[in-house]
Amino acid sequence: MIRILTHLGFFCVALQSVATGAPTNPAPELLAIEQERVGVIAKASAATVAIFESSGQGGGSGVLISPDGFALTNFHVVAPCGAAMKCGLNDGQLYDAVVVGVDPVGDVALIQLLGREDFPVAELGDSDQVKVGDWAFTAGNPFLLADKFHPSISWGMISGVHRYQYPAGTLLEYADCLQTDAAINPGNSGGALFDAEGRLIGINGRGSFEKRGRVNVGVGYAISINQIKRFVTHLKSGRIVDHASLGFTVSTEELGRVVVDDILEDCDAYRRGLRYNDQIVRFAGREIRTANALKTALGTYPRDWIVPLVFRRDGKTYSVQLRLPGLHDPAQLVDLIQQQAEQPSEPPEGKPPKPDENEDESPLPNIRDLMPDKPDLPLAVQSRYEEVRGYANYWYNQQRQKQLWESYLGKNALEKMGTNWQLAGALPDDDRFEIRLTGTQGEMRMPTGKTGALFTGGFDSQLSPPGSGGLLLAVHLWQRMIDKGLQQFGEVYYLGQLPSGPEGELLDCLVGIHGGVEIRFMFLPDDGDLVGLELIPADDSDPCEIRFADFSEFSGRRLPARWQVKYGDKIFAELSVDSWQTDGDHPLQEGGTN
Amino acid sequence: MILPKKLTTLLATLVVMSVVDMFSCAAETPLSDVIRSAQTKVVKIFGAGGLKQLEAYQTGILISPSGHVLTARSYVLDTDDLAIVLDDGRSFKPEYLGSDPIRELALLKLPIEDESFPHFDLQNQATAQVGDRVLALSNLYGIATGDEPVSVLQGAITAIAPLDARRGAFATVYRDNVYVVDAYANNPGAAGGALVDWQGRLLGLLGKEVKSRVTGTWLNYALPTASFSSSVNELLAGHDTTWEPPSQLPEQSLTTERLGMRLVPDVLPITPPYLDAVRTGSPAEKAGLRADDLIVFVGGRQIASCRALLEELTYHDEREEIEVSLLRDGELVVVTLQAEGEHAEE
Numbered sequence: 001m002i003r004i005l006t007h008l009g010f011f012c013v014a015l016q017s018v019a020t021g022a023p024t025n026p027a028p029e030l031l032a033i034e035q036e037r038v039g040v041i042a043k044a045s046a047a048t049v050a051i052f053e054s055s056g057q058g059g060g061s062g063v064l065i066s067p068d069g070f071a072l073t074n075f076h077v078v079a080p081c082g083a084a085m086k087c088g089l090n091d092g093q094l095y096d097a098v099v100v101g102v103d104p105v106g107d108v109a110l111i112q113l114l115g116r117e118d119f120p121v122a123e124l125g126d127s128d129q130v131k132v133g134d135w136a137f138t139a140g141n142p143f144l145l146a147d148k149f150h151p152s153i154s155w156g157m158i159s160g161v162h163r164y165q166y167p168a169g170t171l172l173e174y175a176d177c178l179q180t181d182a183a184i185n186p187g188n189s190g191g192a193l194f195d196a197e198g199r200l201i202g203i204n205g206r207g208s209f210e211k212r213g214r215v216n217v218g219v220g221y222a223i224s225i226n227q228i229k230r231f232v233t234h235l236k237s238g239r240i241v242d243h244a245s246l247g248f249t250v251s252t253e254e255l256g257r258v259v260v261d262d263i264l265e266d267c268d269a270y271r272r273g274l275r276y277n278d279q280i281v282r283f284a285g286r287e288i289r290t291a292n293a294l295k296t297a298l299g300t301y302p303r304d305w306i307v308p309l310v311f312r313r314d315g316k317t318y319s320v321q322l323r324l325p326g327l328h329d330p331a332q333l334v335d336l337i338q339q340q341a342e343q344p345s346e347p348p349e350g351k352p353p354k355p356d357e358n359e360d361e362s363p364l365p366n367i368r369d370l371m372p373d374k375p376d377l378p379l380a381v382q383s384r385y386e387e388v389r390g391y392a393n394y395w396y397n398q399q400r401q402k403q404l405w406e407s408y409l410g411k412n413a414l415e416k417m418g419t420n421w422q423l424a425g426a427l428p429d430d431d432r433f434e435i436r437l438t439g440t441q442g443e444m445r446m447p448t449g450k451t452g453a454l455f456t457g458g459f460d461s462q463l464s465p466p467g468s469g470g471l472l473l474a475v476h477l478w479q480r481m482i483d484k485g486l487q488q489f490g491e492v493y494y495l496g497q498l499p500s501g502p503e504g505e506l507l508d509c510l511v512g513i514h515g516g517v518e519i520r521f522m523f524l525p526d527d528g529d530l531v532g533l534e535l536i537p538a539d540d541s542d543p544c545e546i547r548f549a550d551f552s553e554f555s556g557r558r559l560p561a562r563w564q565v566k567y568g569d570k571i572f573a574e575l576s577v578d579s580w581q582t583d584g585d586h587p588l589q590e591g592g593t594n
Numbered sequence: 595m596i597l598p599k600k601l602t603t604l605l606a607t608l609v610v611m612s613v614v615d616m617f618s619c620a621a622e623t624p625l626s627d628v629i630r631s632a633q634t635k636v637v638k639i640f641g642a643g644g645l646k647q648l649e650a651y652q653t654g655i656l657i658s659p660s661g662h663v664l665t666a667r668s669y670v671l672d673t674d675d676l677a678i679v680l681d682d683g684r685s686f687k688p689e690y691l692g693s694d695p696i697r698e699l700a701l702l703k704l705p706i707e708d709e710s711f712p713h714f715d716l717q718n719q720a721t722a723q724v725g726d727r728v729l730a731l732s733n734l735y736g737i738a739t740g741d742e743p744v745s746v747l748q749g750a751i752t753a754i755a756p757l758d759a760r761r762g763a764f765a766t767v768y769r770d771n772v773y774v775v776d777a778y779a780n781n782p783g784a785a786g787g788a789l790v791d792w793q794g795r796l797l798g799l800l801g802k803e804v805k806s807r808v809t810g811t812w813l814n815y816a817l818p819t820a821s822f823s824s825s826v827n828e829l830l831a832g833h834d835t836t837w838e839p840p841s842q843l844p845e846q847s848l849t850t851e852r853l854g855m856r857l858v859p860d861v862l863p864i865t866p867p868y869l870d871a872v873r874t875g876s877p878a879e880k881a882g883l884r885a886d887d888l889i890v891f892v893g894g895r896q897i898a899s900c901r902a903l904l905e906e907l908t909y910h911d912e913r914e915e916i917e918v919s920l921l922r923d924g925e926l927v928v929v930t931l932q933a934e935g936e937h938a939e940e
Binding site: 131132133134156157158159160162163164179181208210211212216217218219252255256289290292293 | 625626628629630633647682683684685734735737738739740741742743745746747748749777778779781782812
């Protein structure tokens, strides 16, 4: 507050001095405050990126968020650029940059500037703390003015928070965005909205104009940085990431009462007990009083995220954890963004040239031959780009897969574990259990009896033991990944970080798909420990979730001794493993088959 | 040279005082709290429109604890299905009390009696000077939905000058001073919003979207509170709820036909009572009425619509002399009409 005051005070002094022509003799503390603001803007400017399409046809703005060159911008800025772009910083240098990941629905893209490990970066703020009336400023490249890459700065006020802007076209949706009267013009797209202390609170990307043309009229929108924080690891995966949906729809029945007016029976919300006509009370920690508020909150989450939901029925309140399904079918998403990428972000003036239909007879050369080709990818970009359908840049995904998996294998000495595993241990009441696996089948003995699963045919009917959701199959697929590796397992990709457990701890998620089922390997981001497995046999069923703890040594390998197996809302078993034998430690033993 | 020196000292003292002043007053109320409080006095209005470039929404301000809402008189209000949404998200269908055709204002009333609403006090007027910092609160672009607070833009007063503006090809009626601001205050849907100072006091009402007649650019301005407060008070008084129609109507009432004037077709719930035509030789013509005149008052009572005019005439005997106030080219003209007409005069 003091800062706003002092800004105001300074303003008044300046104003009155100018108005009267009297000599300026401002108080030292006012000069200090001015100097502070100059410093804030200088720091913010250093992290601001002027983005240009490689052929110089278009561009926008961006902001650096890590010293190794990762920068945020808008999807609609990078879409026309393809894989590579040129990025200028206010040191006057032009850097090559490569697209990393895109979020077409949220209009966010992550790029990496290449050539330095010490890029200046913006400090990330907390956009949920931003209030109406807070001061903010934009830094960017409006009208592509930044010939020398010095950003334009515009100061203004936060006009609204938690705003929702309806989808433009087919994809784009700004949920929970910040509204500001700091100038956001064409070319500011992808640039930063900073708070008065120079912390990054949003990425500018849209404005309201209507009959007022295409220049700022005091109403710009920035994607909140808290939304982007959830997406950053997903964007670093090199994927085309999707937003979340609910599997049910709501309507505002009366003020403050939002009820479910339709629900799919195969969605997670239904399995967690939500029904038609239930009242939605809280979603992801936010009170829900209007249908719009739910839409606003939902739009900031990536597909697969897990959020707490509180709902009410007949006076009773229920709290559940909800797994959010995707908004789009993955193939549909890829097609939609390809359509969008073919359109330039700022259409060139005049009519687009049309190819001559009778080109054989025409004395004129084919117009397409006269158009400049997209330049070849710069060398620095070539080594960091791999085109694979469904990915913005598969190279980054592959890097993350390798980092996670190789570190996991190496750290825990898991090579050569083979496909014959025999595990034994105790249940909480000191009863014994035993798990035996071969490459083709598995079985589990419990006091309640013996159950088995075959791994040779369709997996979806082999989800034993009953009530576990597929414990044996999950262990089989884990074993398969260790045995065959990333290359031969089947389809493998790094997804990003997802919340897990009651505290919503963020874990790195590696996904493997084999035999029509999906297995997720969940790693601790800090030390790379594999702390969980999730087997998802189908979209419409609950996963088998295994949480690992108490890593111990079994025959020279570091493996989890405590397993908690959960299926749906129920704990299936708590296992304490005390014996773990594999092919690797008994070379000649064929054991495991009965 | 002595005088300027003294002046400088005086100014310096003033500057220090103003800085101290700013510190002290804002220390009492942080700007975000001022804004939040002002937002609760601004309402969103949803009504007619929705076609291209005709937004079906605008803004209004609460001006009494009993729920009187002041807004811009516009096509948005031309519907039976008008809704006022308060800051807390509650939606009400208001009563239309009347309008000020010169300033293009309308007065609405929430259908609630037993509640005290936060409101701007028109009696306790604040004014501003060029250079003062201001906030514009409005439902511009209809951004705020449901219980979302209205948008806030900031800027300074850049001029206090007569409004010289047009809407489409037509010059606007109001020609007096307005606050011109450098915030983009008058975007679509902003009309009827509040211009307040940094203490949250009402300085003016955001006007409708108009362009400068000189430059053709969109203007950002507000009508100063002083320019409309007495008119609004008259509207409030004119809607004295103690007024009741006479229990007995005259046997032969006045009609537009008897007066020799025809109103525009009554196509809207609140069609403004414009004259479509005046019959040659009629009392209306003799009194100087013309086509396109807008009738504002009849016999001292405000007339908001064609319907209200026809109803008002039924209270008057055909031989009665009535005073009619009308709006023509931005000027208020008062005439006396008598159906038998020999002595009609301007």
